[in-house]
Amino acid sequence: xxxxxxxxxVRPIEAPLWSMPRAANRAALPGNSSFMLAxxxxxxAVLAPDNPVVAYAVERRSRLAQAFPAxxxxxxxxxxxxxxxxxxxxxxxxxxxxxxxxxxGASSVLLVDTTGGVDGSVLYLHAPSGRSNDEFWQNDAQGDxxxxxxxxxxxxxxxxxIECRPLSELHDDFLRAAARAKTIRVLPTLDRxxxxxxxxxCGPDFAPHQALKTTLDQLRLIKNDWELGQLQLAVDGTVLxxxxxxxxxxxxxxxxxxxxxxEGTFYRRARLEGQGPAYASVVGAGGxxxxxxxxxxxxxxxxxxxxxxxxxMELPSLYSADVTRxxxxxxxxxxxxxxxxxxxxxxxxxxxxxxxxxxxxxxxxDACALALxxxxxxxxxxxxxxxEAMAPDAQYHRRWSISRAGHMLxxxxxxxxxxxxGSYLTGTLSAGNVLTVEPGLYFQxxxxxxxxxxxxxxxxxxxxxxxxxxxxxxLSAGLPRDPGAVESWMASLAQ
Numbered sequence: 320x321x322x323x324x325x326x327x328x329v330r331p332i333e334a335p336l337w338s339m340p341r342a343a344n345r346a347a348l349p350g351n352s353s354f355m356l357a358x359x360x361x362x363x364a365v366l367a368p369d370n371p372v373v374a375y376a377v378e379r380r381s382r383l384a385q386a387f388p389a390x391x392x393x394x395x396x397x398x399x400x401x402x403x404x405x406x407x408x409x410x411x412x413x414x415x416x417x418x419x420x421x422x423x424g425a426s427s428v429l430l431v432d433t434t435g436g437v438d439g440s441v442l443y444l445h446a447p448s449g450r451s452n453d454e455f456w457q458n459d460a461q462g463d464x465x466x467x468x469x470x471x472x473x474x475x476x477x478x479x480x481i482e483c484r485p486l487s488e489l490h491d492d493f494l495r496a497a498a499r500a501k502t503i504r505v506l507p508t509l510d511r512x513x514x515x516x517x518x519x520x521c522g523p524d525f526a527p528h529q530a531l532k533t534t535l536d537q538l539r540l541i542k543n544d545w546e547l548g549q550l551q552l553a554v555d556g557t558v559l560x561x562x563x564x565x566x567x568x569x570x571x572x573x574x575x576x577x578x579x580x581x582e583g584t585f586y587r588r589a590r591l592e593g594q595g596p597a598y599a600s601v602v603g604a605g606g607x608x609x610x611x612x613x614x615x616x617x618x619x620x621x622x623x624x625x626x627x628x629x630x631x632m633e634l635p636s637l638y639s640a641d642v643t644r645x646x647x648x649x650x651x652x653x654x655x656x657x658x659x660x661x662x663x664x665x666x667x668x669x670x671x672x673x674x675x676x677x678x679x680x681x682x683x684x685d686a687c688a689l690a691l692x693x694x695x696x697x698x699x700x701x702x703x704x705x706x707e708a709m710a711p712d713a714q715y716h717r718r719w720s721i722s723r724a725g726h727m728l729x730x731x732x733x734x735x736x737x738x739x740x741g742s743y744l745t746g747t748l749s750a751g752n753v754l755t756v757e758p759g760l761y762f763q764x765x766x767x768x769x770x771x772x773x774x775x776x777x778x779x780x781x782x783x784x785x786x787x788x789x790x791x792x793x794l795s796a797g798l799p800r801d802p803g804a805v806e807s808w809m810a811s812l813a814q
Contacts, residue, residue, distance in 0.1 A: 355456045355464075365470040366478040371545060372421030372636070373480045379538065380419055384431055384438035386534050391500035392431040393493070393517060394531075395510035399425050405459075409595075413509045414730045415535045417637055421479050424469070428489055428513060434499040441482045443489040446472055490516060504531040529737060536738035539729060541751035546729070547785060549638035550753055551794055554783055556592035556632040557640040558797040560585040564628065565812035572648060577620035578602040585630045593632040597639035597732050601629035608645065608777030609761040611722055620648045625656055627777050637730040641755050642795050643781035650809045655772060657802050659760060662694030663778045664800060666758040670724055674784055674791035676750045680743060687724035687758040692716045694760075700769060719762060719769075725755040728783055750788045757781030 383392065396416040399407040412423040420429055420442055432439035447469040448454040448462045459465040476483040484492070497503055497520045505517045542550065564571070564584050571580040581602045589596045599614040607613045608627035620626060625647055631640040645660065647653075652660060670687040692708045692715070695701045701708045701715055708715040727734040727743065734753075735743060748754075759779030762769050780800055785792040799808045 350456070352453055355453075356450045359450055362468050364474060365468050366474055368478055370421045370478055372417070373478075375543065375545065376419055376421055377480065380431060380440050381438050382538055383419065383534065384433045384440075387431075387433055387502070387504065387531070388436070389434050389500065390502045390504060391434065391493075391496045392429075392531060393503070393505040393513060394419060394429040394431065395506060395513045396422060396424060396427040396429075397509040398511065399460075412637070413506065414637060415506060415532070415539075416509075418535075418539060418730060420481060422475065423635075426486060426510065428486070428510070430489070430493065430496065432496045432500070434496065434501075441484055441492070442475070442479070443484050443486045443492075444472060444475060445469075445486045493517075494520065506532060506535075532737045533739055536735040537742050540727065540735050540738055540742060541749055542729060542753055542785075543751070546638065547751075547753070549634055549636050550640070550728070550783070550785075553593060553597070553632050553634050553638050553640040554642065554794045555797070556588065556634075557630065557642050558795065559592060560588035560630060560632060561628070561642070561644065561798055562812055563588050565809055568809070568813040572620045572622075575619060576617065578604055578607070578616035578618045578626075581620075581626070581628060582616045582630075585628075589630075589632040593634045594637075595633060597631040597633035597641065601627065601643075603627045603777060604648065606764045606775035606777075609763050609775060610777070611759075611761065611779075622649045623653070624648050625652075625776065625778065627779055629779065629781065631732060639728065639730065639732050640783055640795070641728055641732050641757075641781065642783065642798060643757060643759075643779045644798060644800075644805070645778045645780065646805055646809060650813060651806055652802050656776070656778075659694075659698075659773070659776060660778050660780075660802050662691065662697070663758055663760055663780055664802070665694065666690035666724070667756055667780045667782070667800070670756040670758065671782070671784060671791060671793070674748065674754075674756075674786055676786060676788045677747055679745070679747050681745065683756065684724045687756070688714075688716055688720070691720050691758055691760065695719065698773075700773075719760050720758060721761070722757075722759070724758045728753045728755055748786045750786055752786040753783065753794070754786065755781055755783055 394416050395413060397413045399410055402408045410425045416429055417423055422442060424444055426445050428443045430441050445461065448458065455462050456464045463469065472483045472485065493516060503517060503521055505513065507514050564581050567584045571577040574580045582600045585600055586596060601613050602616045603610060603613040604618045604620050604626045605624040607618050608625055625645050627643065627645045629643040631642055633639040647656065666687045669690040670683040673683040673686045689709060692705050695716055696705055707713060729735065757779055761777045762773045762775065764775045766774055783794040785794055799805050
């Protein structure tokens, strides 16, 4: 009996036939076909021959195949998504597909067929239009004259070290493999046509279990040396982005949209050094800093306020950074701001001091929570003992620090979220895990449990840490954390 491994939110959809290509967004324009197709020189190679993922991808696919013997695994790269009319969102390939292949092309699909007792992996790609038919110049979604040169199947096969076939052959190949497989598993919601193709074989009910995604996330939890190098590059680029923001600080303060000025300044560096921002940048000044997911970034930078900047860069390899600093607009913290900042800094350091292989993931979270609670008692906001405030049925610090104090980091900013809880949330850390430590205190403008002078104050300090056997390495140590060091750093860069 075949089953589908899919996310519980997936519902049967009305999808176009698999054989139906994405239609051109504009009606075909008149023109002479022979004139348009003739007299083009040979194209240069598109792909670099030394994709570093290739050195690891075969072993990764082998480990995945061993976890699912006699099965058929379908791992799409994802499809273009329409933003408006004939404009698409910028395509971001599926993490697992890239991790297993190094391929980033939209609509690509990896089939891992283990029914023969070994890993039988094939990568299906939309072949370039070439100049043999009118798609070359009439299809604005796929034609080379519209979207640029794309690698041939042979070029991709040579560069990535995996058998490549045209996407047009996927449907029939899938049906043949599905007839042999005891179970079919798919990463759903990435490509609606792939979901429909699998559904056509397995029936309308998508099973709610997620063993394929869970296994992939577990396999990705520990980073190898190359991955760690990529993460350090992402962090280093992020540090440069923060420094750029300081150099533009005066202009940002003068702007009516200072938050967006900072966001745009970081974006420029993220595009220069990497693929772009790893997530929607949070630049919250004044009361906006108390909103954890503030991404509108519409406010001004006013003297006397703090600015919380949560920003990170994503590389073309998809490895990402996630760093937060909270800095004073004027260049100097007020005594009250410094007091609260110091509480958050002590909490972060308490979490960092816990990190090493063998401790529970929850241990460093608890260390941050305990230090924050002690600080809230010191401030007089909690009028009970620390033990009472930390009791499981109390957790009073959560009113002002609602999020976890960190998460795994890698190709996704919130990396490996679907890994088994016993390997992540309730599990123990291993050398090679990379995670964030990011406690914070957030006092909303309308919070009547805190005095007026605290309302609208939001502070988070976040760094990216590599867990080692005995401690951890702060990948983002290039950005200062101590309040005095932050002030000196600003003074040395701000204009």
